[in-house]
Amino acid sequence: MPSASLVLQSVVLGVLLGGLYALLAAGLTLYFGVMRVVMIAHSAFLILAAYLAWYAHRETGVDPLLTLFVTVPLFFAAGVAMQRLLLTRLRPATLTMMSVLLTFSVALVIEGLLGYAFSGTQRRIRLGYSAAGFEFLGARVAVVKLIAFGLAALALLGLYVLMKRSRFGQALRATIQHREAAQLLGIDTDRIAGYGFGLGLATAAVGGTALALDTTIYPSLHWHWIGPLMAIIVVGGLGSVPGAAIAAMTLGMLQSLLQLELSTTWAQTVFYIALFATLAVRPQGFFGGRLAQRF
């Protein structure tokens, strides 16, 4: 039985990791909400953002956090473009299946180009405060991890406020809930869906920057992220943002706690076990509403 301080350490790490999962899963949920699309390329964009942060830091020495001011608008525009130029051109009858393949192919292209441009070598950003940390109730917390968590939490909060408080957020939620009804109310659902997609991709930009702070990155890393993220959105219920956030925190914590007893790779299987258990017991997910029933 591991000591109490070790458990506490794991809980803290779990919370910090869960925050990042929550932000990224929220992005995946957004895509699914507005377009019924499972966006496989989400984590590839995440790694792309991390690489951009690393590259900017290597070339100019700027703090990786500053790349956010470039990557977030850039990814937002890329998301809108992807939705307008690629996904809306697929046949509606087979959209869900074909969009998976299309976003999968985007992920392959990104991975291949990253490998071509930066080689498969593992990269890591070294910052002045990389090694800094502090004690919190006997648990050691690295500053970079805390910054990553803060970034994720801030972005998630911003997303929440945007969805709940703004007119655009209302229109977005209406589009997610019932497209035709939203159209009848005069909402330009196509445009809103495009912006929703852009927002989803912007979460990948934020997440990628946070990831670059304290993780070693390599082009094929995105496969390690997409599996857990997809498991999270199914467990939380497809299309439910709060569900995704709760599932992300719970599973991130579980993964972190399991690492005390098991190796890192075995601990990761918790996501897949949760995925299979959820589909067997409660296929619509634990927080999913009407949306998840049919998908």
Added chain:
Amino acid sequence: MRRGSDTRLIHLGALLAAAAIALSFPSMAPSPYEITVGIAILNYAVLSTSWNFVGGFTGYISLGHGAFAGLGAYGTGLLVARAGLPPFAALFTAAALVALIAVPVGYAALRVRGASFVIVSIALVLILLLVFQSWASFTGGSRGLVVPRPFPGMLRAEHHRTFYFLFLALLAVTLSAWWVIDRSRFGMGLKAIREDEDKAQSLGIPTYSYKLVVFVVSAAFTALAGGLYALWFGDLDPVFQFSVLGGAYMVLMALLGGVRHLYGPLLGAVAVGYALEYAKVEYGDTPLHLVVAGLLLGVVVMFMPDGVIPAATALIGRFRRSGETSIREVTAAELRERREQPNRTEVKDGERSGT
């Protein structure tokens, strides 16, 4: 149907010609290397035809069939290397075991429609990759698993020739199984699921068990292909056996050829498989093959989701003006398109399924 017997003769002739070419290929090949390319292409053809049991009939797209191929390969390899079973007994035992594993997987994956199915299929590959890499004491982990050769006394060239014919036989069996299902009542039910699952259910088709059965059949054939590959190649690595990319190649080949057609996946496998082997020799292993595969998949999905066979038949049909039967199969997507554009009354006759 005046032209019915004519078309049948043409089909039979084409089939015989293709079989003759395939059978005589090893004796015409200038070196054993060409035969290995032939084996690789046949392996892809069996894999994507096996994939097409699910993808073509039900329209459920699985990106995780690489998992069944990997399980078949490792199952066969482990049964030979660790349990000492005779190679071909191990092959069929492994396929049976994979079919057994496919039941709970299908049970979880098929309960909800569409998106969850794809997610489970990808998750399956990723989880198996983790397990087979971590459990090194049993599977050999990243160091790989060496599978003993099934015919120890055989020379290298003879080994390749034998496996060429074994793969050809497996392809013939797989294609026949697809053909039989395509013409059966069971196949009709599956195609009804593809076009409209709600309507299929309301017409009394037991959609859930149909999907599950065809999923298990598909997994078993995929495992056979994987197992045969293990016996031929003799060296397994989790990274290659459990790769999402491998599953994506199956999808790409089947889509490129045309998922509604018996020979679609085979055609796609010949084109993509040859390109893959050619690129491996000419350009080595650069990350650019991912870019090319991604772009090709994207182009197929965007511009010809029905594959080249319908596109080609439509072109031929335009010149021949035949096939104007009164009953033809129309996809749900086309009906919808036609509903939305009521002025367009012409019917493309390239969409008839079957061969």
